[in-house]
Amino acid sequence: MLFISVVFLYWFSSYIYVPILSPYIEHLGASYTYLGIVLGSYGLMQILFRLPLGILSDFMEKRRPFIWLGLAASAVSGLMFAAFGQLGWALAARAMAGIAASTWVVFTVAFSGFFPKHEVTRAMSMMQFTTVAAQLTSMLVSGYLVERWSWQLPFWLGGIVAVVALVLALFLREKEPDPGRTPMSLQDLAPVMRDRTLFRVSFLSILAHCVLFITMFGYTPNQALDLGASKNDLAWLTLSFMLPHAAATLFAGRTLVNRFGARAVLTVGYVGTAVFTFCIPAASSFGWLCVTQIFNGLAQGLVFPLLLGKSVAHIEPSKRATAMGFYQAVYAIGMFMGPFIAGWISSAWGLAGGFRLAAYAALAAGVLAFWWIRTDTKAGVSAASGGPPNTGSVQKNV
Numbered sequence: 001m002l003f004i005s006v007v008f009l010y011w012f013s014s015y016i017y018v019p020i021l022s023p024y025i026e027h028l029g030a031s032y033t034y035l036g037i038v039l040g041s042y043g044l045m046q047i048l049f050r051l052p053l054g055i056l057s058d059f060m061e062k063r064r065p066f067i068w069l070g071l072a073a074s075a076v077s078g079l080m081f082a083a084f085g086q087l088g089w090a091l092a093a094r095a096m097a098g099i100a101a102s103t104w105v106v107f108t109v110a111f112s113g114f115f116p117k118h119e120v121t122r123a124m125s126m127m128q129f130t131t132v133a134a135q136l137t138s139m140l141v142s143g144y145l146v147e148r149w150s151w152q153l154p155f156w157l158g159g160i161v162a163v164v165a166l167v168l169a170l171f172l173r174e175k176e177p178d179p180g181r182t183p184m185s186l187q188d189l190a191p192v193m194r195d196r197t198l199f200r201v202s203f204l205s206i207l208a209h210c211v212l213f214i215t216m217f218g219y220t221p222n223q224a225l226d227l228g229a230s231k232n233d234l235a236w237l238t239l240s241f242m243l244p245h246a247a248a249t250l251f252a253g254r255t256l257v258n259r260f261g262a263r264a265v266l267t268v269g270y271v272g273t274a275v276f277t278f279c280i281p282a283a284s285s286f287g288w289l290c291v292t293q294i295f296n297g298l299a300q301g302l303v304f305p306l307l308l309g310k311s312v313a314h315i316e317p318s319k320r321a322t323a324m325g326f327y328q329a330v331y332a333i334g335m336f337m338g339p340f341i342a343g344w345i346s347s348a349w350g351l352a353g354g355f356r357l358a359a360y361a362a363l364a365a366g367v368l369a370f371w372w373i374r375t376d377t378k379a380g381v382s383a384a385s386g387g388p389p390n391t392g393s394v395q396k397n398v
Contacts, residue, residue: 036343045098054325248301
């Protein structure tokens with residue numbers, strides 16, 4: 001419970017200002033191109049830092065120092081945003097938030113270490129649900145705080161919450177390494193990174209994060225304000241996306257995969273994302289925009305826990321931080337390139353162009369998921385859903 005509480009506060013501090021971030025940067029006088037650079041810096045830092053942090057954590061066989069680093073960086077990011085209302089400082093603060101998010105690789109591996117191998121996906125679903133719950137709670141209040149007080153208040157609150165989480169994290173226990181495990185070595189790095197399943201799942205995740213950071217965590221709030229919504233209305237926009245997203249995240253990893261298989265769930269999730277992202281620029285009012293977000297949140301919520309679980313379920317525990325670091329560093333490419341390219345396209349052709357880019361990316365991911373993810377056998381479904389493994393056969397799902 002302490003670990004889950006720290007995770008909740010960690011993401012709360014990072015997402016308290018996300019709904020108002022792009023409008024705030026625009027308020028400071030940024031163009032869509034510069035806005036894309038600021039938003040993309042979050043992913044760029046994760047490309048640079050996530051894999052090295054995962055490798056270092058495996059070599060040191062330590063998790064807590066990296067958790068502390070992430071919380072400290074999140075606090076600095078929020079306080080930097082709050083104290084300096086200039087475009088240059090905004091870029092630096094968002095980059096610092098990317099460094100904080102880079103330590104998520106260690107959070108996930110530390111938590112999965114408390115579960116047997118065949119329940120890793122269930123553990124990841126719990127972490128993903130906690131993440132979404134923190135995002136939903138924090139993002140709901142940010143618009144109200146700005147409308148009622150000032151642009152800076154969500155940033156101050158995010159920094160303070162990160163400090164509280166850091167104090168709590170000092171009491172986390174370090175799980176002792178398995179005495180029978182083989183220590184990580186340099187020779188182990190290349191096979192992990194060449195793993196075909198890990199590569200394919202990571203590429204699908206690039207496209208998923210490209211869409212997410214163009215839409216709800218990117219330019220959808222700008223679209224809402226262009227339709228006449230107030231800053232306080234952004235809470236309804238957030239709720240319309242995050243509530244079905246949380247529900248889908250909770251049930252995708254077990255109930256839906258158990259019944260329909262990972263291939264079907266991922267394909268439907270991606271194709272649904274494409275359809276309702278295409279609908280965003282066609283929405284004629286704020287109400288219709290919220291409707292598109294209800295179904296978009298549901299569709300995207302089907303994708304993330306399955307990809308997260310598949311990335312490490314077949315990897316030896318001693319190498320999971322490296323594998324997770326590779327997975328998260330690779331999908332951070334989508335977090336960087338998505339908003340960066342969308343910002344450039346939006347400057348030339350308006351916000352609709354950026355949303356169409358996201359929709360095409362989701363459609364491509366749906367085709368690849370249908371092609372790459374094989375039909376699940378009973379063994380594959382059980383492993384993906386967190387159930388006991390079927391020892392009678394071995395099935396590769398990707």
